Amino acid sequence: MELIRGTHNLRPRHHGCVATIGNFDGVHLGHRAVLAQLRARGAALSLPVLVMTFEPYPQEFFARDNPPPRLSRLREKLSGLAAAGVDRVLVLRFDERLAQMDPEAFVDELLVRQLGVRHLVVGDDFRFGRGRAGDFALLERCGRRHGFEVVHTPTFELEGGRVSSTRIRELLARGELDAAAALLGRPYAVQGRVAHGAKLGRTIGFPTANVHLHRRSTSLDGVYAVTLQTADGRRFDGVANLGRRPTVGGTREQLEVHLFEFCGDLYGRAVSVEFRKHLRAEQRFASLDALTAQIERDAQAARAYFRALSAS
Known part of the structure; x- marks a missing residue:
């Protein structure tokens, strides 16, 4: 798996991929279901699988004094993504510049011009750009204009609820380690x-x-x-x-x-x-x-x- 730190390290050979965007904190079973779907699409298009993630997490940037606890630090997350069959990980520094970026500029400059994304998977509640103005509907419009597919992540449920990093944190805080392990797919x-x-x-x-x-x-x-x-x-x-x-x-x-x-x-x-x-x-x-x-x-x-x- 190739690690790319920052857009300044993107090269022409990185153009053309299927991609997803998110924290992927813990790389749990829900994440792995998304990545399996993305690998299948990448194989069909003969394109590599790229994960775009952020350091710090957006929640950590906006809640500096009381950020949510992490399930995994970057090294642990990269290990989990590699094991899930990801080809490339692009780590972007989440700062004021990125937080204030115009949503359409984010799509045009990064997803289209630099990455050449052909298929994008995000949560249907995904928000990005200045004032969190970018959303799934905007991505769909941009996809139609630039010729890339946009789909939302499938709901992955286990043990009576949606598998999420937040739910796993709550289980860990209550000492329910077996239940957390079931959602993570490992202790x-x-x-x-x-x-x-x-x-x-x-x-x-x-x-x-x-x-x-x-x-x-x-x-x-x-x-x-x-x-x-x-x-x-x-x-x-x-x-x-x-x-x-x-x-x-x-x-x-x-x-x-x-x-x-x-x-x-x-x-x-x-x-x-x-x-x-x-x-x-x-x-x-x-x-x-x-x-x-x-x-x-x-x-x-x-x-x-x-x-x-x-x-x-």
């Missing part, structure tokens, strides 16, 4: 590199791998049974805390993972952490001894969960 996971921390865990008998989240906020909070996977495919079960660590005066969200059957050094290594079961909310303890006793109970609960899982 919810975050990727990052293991970094050096304060090394407090090893002093109380629970050494942890500290994984950088690289995001302002998440839909998760608390203690979880998790599975950590290394870049070479090794998998280790464990227990993790995602939060601000109030007992030790923490101030920012941090992911700390204690692995049950691991001996070695993960510092600097890329890992993926799957969240399998929510055990409890994060809380403040009166002392380190009380915290240590609770971590032991959490570890026992996580071990029991994995034993039951393997026996089922």
